[in-house]
Amino acid sequence: MTFALPRTLTLPSGARVTLRRRSPDPVSARPPSPDAPLFSDVLALFERDVAIAKGTSDVDVHDLPLADFHVVRAFLVKAGLVHEDEVTIDCHNCGEVLAVRPSAGLETGPWEDGELDDPDLDRTAELGVPLETAPIRLGRVRAARTITLEPRTVREAMPAWAALAKPGFVLDEAAIHALGIAEIGPIRGARRVARALATGGEEALDAVAEVWLAAHYPLRLACDAFCPKCRARNTVDAPVERELDLQPVGHGALDAEDARERQPLPPLAEFVELAHAIADPLIADIPGEPVQLVVEAGTPEVDDGGEPLLGSYVPPPPAGAPVPTRPPTVTIFYQTFARVEREEGAFDWEEELRETIEHELEHHVFYLRGDDPMDDEERAEIAREVVRVVGRGEATRRTLAVFGRSVPDFFRRAWPLVAIGALALAIGLAERCQ
Secondary structure, eight states: OOOOSOEEEEOTTSOEEEEEESOOSOOOOOOOOTTSOTTHHHHHHHHHTEEEEETTEEOOGGGSBHHHHHHHHHHHHHTTSSOOOOEEEEOTTTOOEEEEOGGGGOOOHHHHTTOOOOTTTSOOOOSSSEEEEEEEEOSSSOEEEEEEEOOOBHHHHHHHHHHHTSTTOOOOHHHHHHHTEEEETTEESHHHHHHHHHHHHHHHHHHHHHHHHHHHSOTTSEEEEEOTTTOOEEEEESSOOOSSOOOOOOOOSSOHHHHHHSOOOOOHHHHHHHHHHHHHHHHHTSOSSOOEEEEEOSSOOBOTTSOBOSEEEEOOOOTTOSSOOOOOEEEEEHHHHHHHHHHHOSOOHHHHHHHHHHHHHHHHHHHHHTOOHHHHHHHHHHHHHHHHHHOHHHHHHHHHHHHTSOHHHHHHSOHHHHHHHHHHHHHHHHHHTO
16 A cells, blocks of 8 residues: 555654645655755755644644654655665675665554554653763773763754765764754863864764764664565664764673673584583483484574574474474574674673573473463564554554455465464554553
């Protein structure tokens, strides 16, 4: 179904507004010129075609807080009124190259249904208070560990948007003021802040970008792109164009002592040896047919929500089933451990391995008892995540639509996803009744 205006939505500020077009004529969204100020195509659209209203009164887009503006911008991009380039990403699980138009996959249900109550997806960093950040050097000895941002409207930010489009842009005094960067640790005033950031180098700019984006872009402004090869879920910013380029700030969660204590993930052969050293005594204590332990070095499997697995359990086929017999199997996915280390830095992989093996063997024990409540809870957790992303109302509408189809069509659909939808419906209805 085509996504088109008018649309009524709740903005991050809590304002309930309606976006509508003034003209029924089709629009051909084209990319702006390379030297045009950021988001000038969005602002031009409001001048000639789109209106935003709160109740019976039109709202000047220039007066919107930045977080509100970027949600409005996402709706216009999704509606095809603003151009967005296709981006390519590597699947984080298997490396397959994916071509994505991020805003086309943006879930808008929570804004349209006014369900902006998720403590993670809908929260933005607080303005006007010091926010913790990675250390920013202020000289040879001192370092700032907080950034304070002031609220900014579209009108106030426009000078920075114009400057950002120019080659060789730097965060000078005017840009610092336009972006609302009020303090870096004890440093106050746009001129002193600009000087401090110039001294801190790229790490300082990355720290500022991380905090600034967290303050003006809710995490909900993203789309999930599912890899056609391995079914892994890959999350992409939507819209993808943002004011400040964010480079990895570094992990910083471990101090030097912790880092020394945590050993890097070993080569596969050593990992396999340790996995068996952990699992074999536990398997020996479980009655019945021994569980087979497999360490998979290739692309990890994913759960029904698209999340790569650390481990999995597959029970033996039922007695009399027309398939080859095989033992109950616990599989550990080495590449998932490696990805966690790449993305999060050194971690206690040995303890994570132990917990994963114990968890999968617990599935086997429940299988032997004839009922696995852990599996039910894991599926319910995936359903809750679906509801978080698409919204309670939208999850309910989609599930009812699926069950309204013909029976043959129902069974042609992937039954795990339908099961998730059913759980999402139950969760969504329960939460709407609270």
